Amino acid sequence: MARWGHIGAVVTVGLATFLFPPAPVRAEPAYIPLVRDYVEKQVRPMVETPLVLKAIAEQNAKFGNVSEMDMRVLDETYRSEVDQHQLHMVTLLLDKSVSHYLKARQDTSQGVILEFFVTDSHGLNVGQSTVTADYWQGDEEKYLRTFANSSREIFIDRAERNESTQNLETQASFVVMDEENRPIGVAIVTIAIDAL
Numbered sequence: 001m002a003r004w005g006h007i008g009a010v011v012t013v014g015l016a017t018f019l020f021p022p023a024p025v026r027a028e029p030a031y032i033p034l035v036r037d038y039v040e041k042q043v044r045p046m047v048e049t050p051l052v053l054k055a056i057a058e059q060n061a062k063f064g065n066v067s068e069m070d071m072r073v074l075d076e077t078y079r080s081e082v083d084q085h086q087l088h089m090v091t092l093l094l095d096k097s098v099s100h101y102l103k104a105r106q107d108t109s110q111g112v113i114l115e116f117f118v119t120d121s122h123g124l125n126v127g128q129s130t131v132t133a134d135y136w137q138g139d140e141e142k143y144l145r146t147f148a149n150s151s152r153e154i155f156i157d158r159a160e161r162n163e164s165t166q167n168l169e170t171q172a173s174f175v176v177m178d179e180e181n182r183p184i185g186v187a188i189v190t191i192a193i194d195a196l
Contacts, residue, residue: 029159031159031168031170031193031196032156034193034196035154035156035170035172035191035193035196036154036156036172038112038191038196039154039156039172039174039189039191040154042109042112043113043116043172043187043189044174044187046102046105046116047118047176047187048176048177049101051097051098051101052098052101052102052118052127052176052187053176053178053179053184055096055097055098055118055126055127056118056119056120056121056126056176056178056184056185057178057184059120059124059126060120060121060184060185063120063122063124066122066124068138071122071123071124071136071138072136074089074124074135074136075134075135075136077089077135078090078134078135078136079133079134079135082131082133087131089135090131093125093127093128094128094131096126096127098118098126098127099127099128099129101127102116102117102118102127102128102129103116103129103130105129106129106130110195111192111195112191112192112195112196113129113189113190113191113192114130114167114169114190114191114192115128115129115130115132115171115188115189115190116128116129116130116187116188116189116190117129117132117187117188118176118185118186118187118188119137119138119143119147119185119186119188120184120185121147121183121184121185122136122138123136123137123138123139123140123143123147123186124136124137124138125137126185137186137188141155141157142155142157142171142173142186142188143173143186145173146173146174146175146186147175147183147185147186150183151175152174152175153174154172154173154174155172155173155174156170156171156172157170157171157172157173158170159193167192167193167194167195168192168193168194169190169191169192169193170190170191170193171188171189171190171191172188172189172191173186173187173188173189174186174187
C-alpha cells in the first residue's frame with residue numbers, strides 16, 4: 001500500500017510539472033551588465049571621495065532625528081518650488097561644493113551621465129548635478145531597494161525612452177559606505193544607455 005502511495009505522489013508531481021511547467025528563467029536585459037560595469041568602475045570611485053562622504057555625514061548629523069512628516073513637508077516644498085520656478089531650495093543645493101563636484105563629473109562623462117545625486121541616510125538629497133524632480137527619495141525604489149533593504153547590490157531600474165531627448169535611459173543606485181564601511185546614504189545616477 002505504501003508503495004502505491006509513493007507511485008501516486010510521483011505521478012501527481014509529474015502531472016503537475018507537465019500541466020504547470022516551471023517559469024523560464026528570464027535573462028536580464030542586455031543593458032544591465034553594461035550599466036552595472038560602468039557604475040562599478042566609473043561612478044562608485046567618483047562617490048567614494050572625502051568631499052562626498054563628508055557632505056553626506058554632515059547632513060546625517062543635521063537631520064538625525066527628522067520625522068517622516070518633516071521629510072514629506074520638505075519634499076512638497078521642493079516640488080512646489082520646482083513647479084513654480086521659484087528655486088530657493090534647489091539653488092541652495094546646487095550651490096553646495098558637493099553639487100559642483102557631481103556636476104563636473106557629469107560634464108566629463110561624455111554624455112553618459114544625465115543626472116547625478118547623492119542622498120543622506122533618510123533619502124534626502126545632499127548634492128545634485130541638476131534640478132531633480134523631488135527632494136526626498138525615501139519612498140522610491142532607488143532607496144527602498146538599496147539602503148532600506150540593506151543591499152550592497154547596484155539597483156538598475158527599467159530602461160525608458162526619454163520623449164524629449166529620445167535617449168534610452170535608466171537609473172542606477174547603490175548604497176554609499178563611509179570609511180568604516182557603514183552605510184550612510186545612496187548615490188543615484190541617470191545613465192544614457194546609448195552613450196555607453
